[in-house]
Amino acid sequence: DAGVTQSPTHLIKTRGQQVTLRCSPISGHKSVSWYQQVLGQGPQFIFQYYEKEERGRGNFPDRFSARQFPNYSSELNVNALLLGDSALYLCASSIGANSGANVLTFGAGSRLTVL
């Protein structure tokens, strides 16, 4: 079975540009979450989407946005890129959204470098 797939795996942007990252969840999973991991730190929660609706948002500026499509795939958009946005962006999927016993499965991530 395919796991969580993310694209692109690596990309380089310059300050001020915009980036779109894509995520395909495991088949049957309806919830997608996004995390940012800066070098040397643990992942930080950005967004959660379930059934195409935003269910949660972390402490990130409005330059970060996301959406979920009818097939449950998701996109993360970051506008007006800053050097500090350089990070590994991780997508995680789960079957549902509201249970503490709901296991998240992570993709391998998209590594963004902002120059």
Next chain:
Amino acid sequence: DAKTTQPTSMDCAEGRAANLPCNHSTISGNEYVYWYRQIHSQGPQYIIHGLKNNETNEMASLIITEDRKSSTLILPHATLRDTAVYYCIGRGCYTGTASKLTFGTGTRLQVTL
């Protein structure tokens, strides 16, 4: 979600059991203890989770103290491939954003020959 405290790093000889401790003294009654690990440059990998009882799966065992203020992840026979950063996370039941995992800095486990 409960704040967790883990040692920064640990070493373990290959073939021996690796015991990774975690303190979560502020954990509430409906919060699960989750363990994930992250091998260099990969996404976090789920290991195991538990609420009150000890749990075991094909990867590891999770021992939770009776007062639930601490737990230990046990890798029974560590191999070099178990070298990774291990995260202990307290995660509540329905909170509206239940998929949110609050990662700390984790324990860097180095398995050596």
